[in-house]
Amino acid sequence: xxxxxxxxxxxxxxxxxxxxxxxxxxxxxxxxxxxxxxxxxxxxxxxxxxxxxxxxxxxxxxxxxxxxxxxxxxxxxxxxxxxxxxxxxxxxxxxxxxxxxxxxxxxxxxxxxxxxxxxxxxxxxxxxxxxxxxxxxxxxxxxxxxxxxxxxxxxxxxxxxxxxxxxxxxxxxxxxxxxxxxxxxxxxxxxxxxxxxxxxxxxxxxxxxxxxxxxxxxxxxxxxxxxxxxxxxxxxxxxxxxxxxxxxxxxxxxxxxxxxxxxxxxxxxxxxxxxxxxxxxxxxxxxxxxxxxxxxxxxxxxxxxxxxxxxxxxxxxxxxxxxxxxxxxxxxxxxxxxxxxxxxxxxxxxxxxxxxxxxxxxxxxxxxxxxxxxxxxxxxxxxxxxxxxxxxxxxxxxxxxxxxxxxxxxxxxxxxxxxxxxxxxxxxxxxxx
Amino acid sequence: xxxxxxxxxxxxxxxxxxxxxxxxxxxxxxxxxxxxxxxxxxxxxxxxxxxxxxxxxxxxxxxxxxxxxxxxxxxxxxxxxxxxxxxxxxxxxxxxxxxxxxxxxxxxxxxxxxxxxxxxxxxxxxxxxxxxxxxxxxxxxxxxxxxxxxxxxxxxxxxxxxxxxxxxxxxxxxxxxxxxxxxxxxxxxxxxxxxxxxxxxxxxxxxxxxxxxxxxxxxxxxxxxxxxxxxxxxxxxxxxxxxxxxxxxxxxxxxxxxxxxxxxxxxxxxxxxxxxxxxxxxxxxxxxxxxxxxxxxxxxxxxxxxxxxxxxxxxxxxxxxxxxxxxxxxxxxxxxxxxxxxxxxxxxxxxxxxxxxxxxxxxxxxxxxxxxxxxxxxxxxxxxxxxxxxxxxxxxxxxxxxxxxxxxxxxxxxxxxxxxxxxxxxxxxxxxx
Numbered sequence: 002x003x004x005x006x007x008x009x010x011x012x013x014x015x016x017x018x019x020x021x022x023x024x025x026x027x028x029x030x031x032x033x034x035x036x037x038x039x040x041x042x043x044x045x046x047x048x049x050x051x052x053x054x055x056x057x058x059x060x061x062x063x064x065x066x067x068x069x070x071x072x073x074x075x076x077x078x079x080x081x082x083x084x085x086x087x088x089x090x091x092x093x094x095x096x097x098x099x100x101x102x103x104x105x106x107x108x109x110x111x112x113x114x115x116x117x118x119x120x121x122x123x124x125x126x127x128x129x130x131x132x133x134x135x136x137x138x139x140x141x142x143x144x145x146x147x148x149x150x151x152x153x154x155x156x157x158x159x160x161x162x163x164x165x166x167x168x169x170x171x172x173x174x175x176x177x178x179x180x181x182x183x184x185x186x187x188x189x190x191x192x193x194x195x196x197x198x199x200x201x202x203x204x205x206x207x208x209x210x211x212x213x214x215x216x217x218x219x220x221x222x223x224x225x226x227x228x229x230x231x232x233x234x235x236x237x238x239x240x241x242x243x244x245x246x247x248x249x250x251x252x253x254x255x256x257x258x259x260x261x262x263x264x265x266x267x268x269x270x271x272x273x274x275x276x277x278x279x280x281x282x283x284x285x286x287x288x289x290x291x292x293x294x295x296x297x298x299x300x301x302x303x304x305x306x307x308x309x310x311x312x313x314x315x316x317x318x319x320x321x322x323x324x325x326x327x328x329x330x331x332x333x334x335x336x337x338x339x340x341x342x343x344x345x346x347x348x349x350x351x352x353x354x355x356x357x358x359x360x361x362x363x364x365x366x367x368x369x370x371x372x373x374x375x376x377x378x379x380x381x382x383x384x385x386x387x388x389x390x391x392x393x394x395x396x397x398x399x400x401x402x403x404x405x406x407x408x409x410x411x412x413x414x415x416x417x418x419x420x421x422x423x424x425x426x427x428x429x430x431x432x433x434x
Numbered sequence: 435x436x437x438x439x440x441x442x443x444x445x446x447x448x449x450x451x452x453x454x455x456x457x458x459x460x461x462x463x464x465x466x467x468x469x470x471x472x473x474x475x476x477x478x479x480x481x482x483x484x485x486x487x488x489x490x491x492x493x494x495x496x497x498x499x500x501x502x503x504x505x506x507x508x509x510x511x512x513x514x515x516x517x518x519x520x521x522x523x524x525x526x527x528x529x530x531x532x533x534x535x536x537x538x539x540x541x542x543x544x545x546x547x548x549x550x551x552x553x554x555x556x557x558x559x560x561x562x563x564x565x566x567x568x569x570x571x572x573x574x575x576x577x578x579x580x581x582x583x584x585x586x587x588x589x590x591x592x593x594x595x596x597x598x599x600x601x602x603x604x605x606x607x608x609x610x611x612x613x614x615x616x617x618x619x620x621x622x623x624x625x626x627x628x629x630x631x632x633x634x635x636x637x638x639x640x641x642x643x644x645x646x647x648x649x650x651x652x653x654x655x656x657x658x659x660x661x662x663x664x665x666x667x668x669x670x671x672x673x674x675x676x677x678x679x680x681x682x683x684x685x686x687x688x689x690x691x692x693x694x695x696x697x698x699x700x701x702x703x704x705x706x707x708x709x710x711x712x713x714x715x716x717x718x719x720x721x722x723x724x725x726x727x728x729x730x731x732x733x734x735x736x737x738x739x740x741x742x743x744x745x746x747x748x749x750x751x752x753x754x755x756x757x758x759x760x761x762x763x764x765x766x767x768x769x770x771x772x773x774x775x776x777x778x779x780x781x782x783x784x785x786x787x788x789x790x791x792x793x794x795x796x797x798x799x800x801x802x803x804x805x806x807x808x809x810x811x812x813x814x815x816x817x818x819x820x821x822x823x824x825x826x827x828x829x830x831x832x833x834x835x836x837x838x839x840x841x842x843x844x845x846x847x848x849x850x851x852x853x854x855x856x857x858x859x860x861x862x863x864x865x866x867x
Binding site: 016028084085088089091092094095098099103104105108110116117118120123125126139140141172208209212214227229230234249251252255256258259261262263289293299337338341344345346347348349350351352353354355356357358359361362363364365366367368371372374376377378379380381382384386388390391392393394395396397398399401402405406407408409411414415416417419420421422423424425427428433 | 517518520521522523525528531532536537538541543545549550551553554558559572573574603605641642656660662663667676682684685688689691692694695696722726727728732769770771774778779780781782783785786787788789790791792793794795796797798799800801804805807809810811812813814815817819823824825826827828829830831834838839840841844845846848849850851852853854855856857858860861865
């Protein structure tokens with residue numbers, strides 16, 4: 002049974018803090034194994050990747066078979082049905098349109114001193130995207146990672162996907178094709194991350210690696226960070242729904258279950274200003290759990306980490322929401338836009354009862370890779386910015402240097418950095434001659 | 435003696451790769467010590483911080499003395515001379531003006547399906563800035579970290595600075611005052627990072643920690659990452675100067691030395707299309723090294739990691755520059771703006787011979803916290819973006835859900851996520867009744 006809390010209860014604060022602090026994930030410590038795999042791939046390249054693939058994916062390949070050929074991709078995606086293809090195409094189009102609007106502008110200006118200043122954005126040259134294989138292979142994640150990279154202007158985008166026993170999801174290959182991915186490799190695990198970061202004879206190294214993965218993949222991403230850029234290391238998924246009594250309890254129950262079914266460690270929270278509505282939603286969850294395909298997983302998540310919190314009013318709901326800083330926040334209230342002004346810390350907000358969170362997972366347009374574990378306090382979901390970097394630009398005229406150089410010289414002296422000051426002074430002296 | 439390379443030499447590629455791969459920093463492994471310090475501060479709060487401060491900074495404090503009072507700050511900054519104060523004020527004003535232009539825009543639109551989409555930027559609520567004490571205490575770094583935070587709208591900005599034997603640099607306190615810093619604490623090392631991340635009775639926890647520090651500070655930042663956001667872990671400083679023969683060798687020598695004097699692990703590189711000019715710069719470096727205050731440090735850096743590379747033409751220079759992806763790039767050539775179009779991967783570019791890199795360290799306006807160790811291939815310098823996060827917004831109408839919901843349902847089915855599909859289907863069915 003999930004936790005039922007009420008802000009009127011004397012022990013509310015303690016129980017809420019316990020809920021916030023609940024450890025939902027036991028990451029196995031695989032760092033030593035992963036370090037060995039990375040060292041092996043760095044030392045032996047393709048040979049190591051092929052051995053590890055034979056071992057973990059039960060797949061014997063030659064180096065020439067590591068990469069999917071265009072013909073292999075064509076054959077696989079030809080098996081995708083028309084409805085699935087149309088759905089992926091609609092999703093790709095909407096994700097592309099949303100992310101195209103995120104492209105930042107360059108800027109340049111000349112200030113009163115005569116100094117010309119500005120910045121310029123440029124894309125990462127090469128990026129790698131890890132796609133999990135087996136059960137949790139999500140074509141939607143391919144779209145959500147690959148499209149922002151291509152919109153940003155990444156020239157070379159490579160995917161690695163494990164193909165246990167040679168099996169691959171044709172929808173993953175179709176999503177890659179629709180996203181403009183350049184290369185797809187049959188590799189998974191830490192060996193895929195190592196190959197992307199350091200390169201092998203067959204797989205050229207990239208500059209940035211994104212995408213979800215298991216504990217081995219996460220540990221490998223941490224280890225190669227610095228050599229390449231990485232995206233966030235995502236934790237289990239979360240949703241907070243704030244709903245008043247004028248909602249269908251079954252709809253809200255399904256929204257809670259759509260996070261819970263991801264993972265036994267997922268967390269679904271409901272905040273309502275009506276205790277009876279909260280009970281009705283909990284009852285609707287129980288009813289849906291009788292028949293849901295993934296009821297084992299969703300039931301465990303709801304039982305261990307679910308909560309229904311009754312508040313006095315929606316201001317209180319907003320304050321609690323900001324302390325939770327949820328990955329997904331659904332506002333099913335009379336004035337969702339108004340309430341959203343108060344809920345500052347959230348990865349993605351879904352406004353109103355006709356915006357179930359699942360829309361955002363697939364076809365809304367915004368990214369579904371979002372900050373988990375309260376990190377929406379300080380970080381953002383995936384975007385084109387993750388595949389861009391900014392170079393600052395400065396150009397002094399002799400007059401500008403004369404105007405601001407002496408201050409630089411003074412500060413350099415105060416920091417005992419003589420050469421810094423001299424590099425300015427030598428130029429200033431040339432102007433006075 | 436630095437390395438002299440020429441792209442015409444048969445062994446150039448091997449020697450250039452060796453130069454790129456040179457390990458410049460031996461980070462001592464202090465992770466175990468740091469883990470203990472963090473655990474101690476989490477468990478005992480102020481008491482642990484005070485004990486560690488007495489031990490490492492030889493400073494006996496009560497909890498009430500951890501924070502600088504306004505009066506203490508007033509007294510200290512009254513000792514700053516007029517020239518230094520004016521220089522810091524000019525720097526603060528220019529840094530503020532530059533970073534104010536970086537503020538990103540919110541956006542919102544309604545698309546053809548009737549879906550309203552967008553995003554909203556908001557500031558991190560509380561940030562902490564680590565400022566090193568002792569020799570390497572740089573007031574300019576306070577400005578460069580604190581001003582972007584305040585421009586972004588961070589409500590609460592706390593500084594921690596160790597004060598060995600009670601000593602503090604008044605310029606650091608003045609820089610904090612000019613930047614609008616809210617709280618300044620006499621704490622350093624891993625204990626400062628732990629206090630900022632987890633909070634103590636006196637120091638409230640923050641959401642994001644930035645700022646440079648020694649190996650203990652860097653290890654502590656890595657450990658608290660996830661609980662809070664952190665900025666990059668910076669490596670030793672680097673400069674690449676691309677200069678043709680129409681430059682004063684002494685100016686270029688001083689620019690190279692202004693990086694070399696930071697640290698024995700710093701790296702200063704010159705690329706020129708004129709071998710004789712390269713020799714002249716090397717001679718000018720040697721001459722300046724005879725008298726430079728920090729000649730021990732700068733000399734070691736130049737000897738161990740410096741290089742002069744002669745190229746055939748500036749196209750070749752640009753190509754090498756992109757492989758180096760330098761933190762600082764100075765273009766002292768006839769057409770620096772033109773060359774900058776080709777040098778894509780760099781933290782900051784300084785255009786023309788009147789823009790010594792030292793201008794950017796202090797008063798140019800752009801940030802001096804920049805990506806090192808080739809990470810300009812995938813990351814950017816510090817900016818207001820480091821203190822902001824983006825929340826995506828979606829609102830469907832019934833019509834929009836009818837238009838795009840079926841595609842979400844199809845994709846949810848293909849990913850075996852039944853509740854996702856049902857959360858959309860339940861709403862769609864209500865429209866058909």
